[in-house]
Amino acid sequence: MGWLEPQEWEAVALSLRVSFWATLVALPFGVFIAHALARWHFPGKQLLNGLVHLPLILPPVVTGYLLLLTFGTKGPVGALLQDFGIVLAFRWTGAALAAAVMGFPLMVRAIRLSIEAVDPKLEQAASVLGASRVWVFVTVTLPLILPGIIAGSILGFAKAMGEFGATITFVSNIPGETRTVPTAIYAFLQVPGGESSAMRLVVVSVVVAMGALIMSEWLARRAAKRVSGT
Template identity: 65%
Template sequence: MLDLSDDAWTAIALSVRIAGIATLASLPFGIAVALLLARGRFPGKMLVDGIVHLPLVLPPVVTGYVLLLLFGRRGPLGSFLADHFGIVLSFRWTGAALAGAVMSFPLMVRAIRLSLEAVDPRLEAAAGTLGAGRIATFFLVTLPLALPGVLVGSVLAFAKALGEFGATITFVSNIPGETRTIAAAIYTATQTPDGDAEALRLTVVAVVIALSALVVSEFLQRRATARVRATA
C-alpha cells in the first residue's frame, strides 16, 4: 500500500513542510486577530470578522486568483517583494505556504477566539492588582489559559493547509518538486492512465496524516486543559 513513487514521496514531504510553515508563520497573526475580535470594541468589527472568515465561504479558486493578482510578479505586493527583497511567491513553494495560511487562517482564529472569550476576566484583573501590566497579564495569564484553543487552532490550520488544493493550484500551479502537494499529486494521478492506484495510496497517506494531527490535537488539548484547571 505504501509502494509510492519518488514523486509521491516528494509531494508528501513538501505538503508537510508547506503546512508546517504556513501554520507557524500565521500563528502570531492568528493570536493577534483573535484577541482583537475577542476583546476589541471598535466600529466595523463585524466587517473585520467577515473579512477574516471570507476564505471559508469563497470558492478556493477565487482566493487563489486574488493572491495571484496581489502577489504575482506583476501584482502590487508581489512586485514590491521581488524588487526590494528578492522574494518571489507565485509559482514557488513559498506561495503555496501563503495560500495554505490564508485558507486555514479562519479556522485558527475562530478556535483561539473562543478560547480567549472563555478566559475568566477576574483572573486577569487579579494579575493587574498585583502590578502586572496589560502585556505581562496577557503573556502570563491570558495566553496560558487560552492554550487549549491555540493548540486546537494550530492543528486545524495545519490539517487544512495540508489538504489545500484550489487556491494553491490557482496561485502557484502544479509544478513537480516545487508546488505539487499531496492534493495536487492525487489530482494529477487521477488524470493519468493507470494512476488510480497511486491516487488511492496518496489518499490513504493524507487521511493518516490528517487523522494523526487531530488525535495529537485532542491529546494536547486535554493535557493543556487539565493543567489550566490544576493551576486555576
C-alpha cells in the same frame, strides 16, 4: 514510508514543508487576531471577523485568484516584493501563503474560543496588581490558552496539508516545486495507471486529517478542564 513511490514521497515531503511554514508564519497573527476579536472593542470588529472567515466561505479558486492578483509579479504587493528578490507566485513559498490563508480561519476560531473560555476576572486581577497588558497576556492568558493554540495550529496544519483550489490557482502544479499531496492526487488521476498512486496519497491525507481532528478535540477538552479547574 517505503510503500510510497519517489514522486509520491516528494509530494508528501513538500506538503509537510509547506504546511509547517504556513502554520509557523500564521500562528503569531492568529493569536493576535483571536485575542483582538475575543477581548477588544473597536470600530470595524465585525468587518475584521468577516474578513478572517472569508476564505471559509469563498470558493478556494477565488481566494487563489485574489492571491495571484495581489501577490503575483504584476500585483501591487508582488511587484514590491519582487524588487527585493522575493517571488511568491508559482513557488513553494506561494503555496505556503495560500495554505496559510486557507487555514487561518480555523486557527483563529480555535484560539478565540480558548481565550473566551478564560475568566476575564483573572486578567483584571493581574492588571489591578500593576501588570501591563502584555505581561498579563504572557503570564496569565497564554498559559491557560496554550492547548487552544496547539489545537488551532493542528487544525491549520491539517487544512494546509489538504489545500487544493487556492494553491493550484496561485502557484499551479509544478512537480518538485508546488505539487503538494492534493495537486499530486489530481495529477495522478489525469494519467492512465495513476489510480494506485492517487489512492496511496488519499490514505496519507485521511490519516493526517483524522489524526489532526482527534488531537484537536482532545486538546480542546483538556483546555476546558484546565480553565474550569476540574
